[in-house]
Amino acid sequence: MTGRPTGTAQPSGTAQPSGTGRLSGKAAIVTGAGSVGPGWGNGRATAVIFAAEGARVLAVDKDAEALARTMDLVRDAGGGAGEVLPHECDVTDGEAVRGMVEACRASFGRVDVLVSNVGGSRPGGPAELDEDAWDAQFDLNLKTAYLACRHVIPVMREQRSGAIVNVASTSGIRYTGSPQVAYAAAKAGVVQLSRVTAVQHAADGIRVNTVVPGQLHTPLVEARLARQRAGGDVEELLRQRQSRIPLGFMGDGRDTARAALFLASDEARFITGTELVVDGGMTARCD
Numbered sequence: 566m567t568g569r570p571t572g573t574a575q576p577s578g579t580a581q582p583s584g585t586g587r588l589s590g591k592a593a594i595v596t597g598a599g600s601v602g603p604g605w606g607n608g609r610a611t612a613v614i615f616a617a618e619g620a621r622v623l624a625v626d627k628d629a630e631a632l633a634r635t636m637d638l639v640r641d642a643g644g645g646a647g648e649v650l651p652h653e654c655d656v657t658d659g660e661a662v663r664g665m666v667e668a669c670r671a672s673f674g675r676v677d678v679l680v681s682n683v684g685g686s687r688p689g690g691p692a693e694l695d696e697d698a699w700d701a702q703f704d705l706n707l708k709t710a711y712l713a714c715r716h717v718i719p720v721m722r723e724q725r726s727g728a729i730v731n732v733a734s735t736s737g738i739r740y741t742g743s744p745q746v747a748y749a750a751a752k753a754g755v756v757q758l759s760r761v762t763a764v765q766h767a768a769d770g771i772r773v774n775t776v777v778p779g780q781l782h783t784p785l786v787e788a789r790l791a792r793q794r795a796g797g798d799v800e801e802l803l804r805q806r807q808s809r810i811p812l813g814f815m816g817d818g819r820d821t822a823r824a825a826l827f828l829a830s831d832e833a834r835f836i837t838g839t840e841l842v843v844d845g846g847m848t849a850r851c852d
Contacts, residue, residue, distance in 0.1 A: 607682050
């Protein structure tokens with residue numbers, strides 16, 4: 566992969582996908598495949614890395630410009646052995662999501678993998694958030710995962726196979742330093758949605774798991790979070806976030822993508838109904 570990564574430098578040996586074709590020939594939908602700014606958002610990184618691993622990817626976002634940048638990165642990376650097609654879709658809209666799944670089948674003949682990666686936080690506890698903000702947070706962070714599952718599961722059930730990876734957040738399993746109660750509750754819902762769906766559809770050959778990213782340095786830091794939590798001071802917010810991480814550095818969207826890659830691949834054939842936390846040890850700390 567090429568392009569300028571966002572965030573603190575990582576240890577050597579972690580910057581490139583392996584290129585071993587772990588998803589060779591599989592058809593995948595990745596939602597949230599654009600990004601709010603330059604760098605490696607979770608969905609953008611997933612689309613690029615999946616293609617490098619041989620997948621045929623329907624890269625989904627409602628922002629055409631952000632999708633175009635993702636397609637540029639796929640081309641910069643040489644595309645791998647896979648293929649990526651852009652698809653504009655508002656994944657809070659059930660009919661649009663139905664069309665997204667149909668587009669994947671029309672293009673690739675099947676749907677082997679779904680990565681549901683859409684979300685964003687609003688600060689505030691119950692006394693601060695109004696009802697509209699609460700509802701909007703659940704639509705964005707939980708309903709989107711439900712709608713994607715709702716429309717892709719019948720296809721996977723017919724195929725008798727499939728892997729679903731929902732992307733949650735450490736805010737859904739711990740208090741991570743900010744009272745963002747609607748976001749936290751919705752992401753906790755994503756975890757339980759995955760667990761229940763995994764048990765229900767195990768006999769159909771469908772695996773469902775959750776990636777739980779921690780405080781990564783994704784484009785959201787510059788685009789939104791620094792303004793919300795550090796008065797616009799990006800460096801101060803990065804310092805605060807990194808201080809919570811035992812490994813001593815922040816990952817980025819590529820770390821989420823590699824976790825999704827493992828759970829989507831046949832290497833995880835005996836793994837369902839569980840969570841893979843990607844947080845540098847943050848949620849294991851007592852303080």
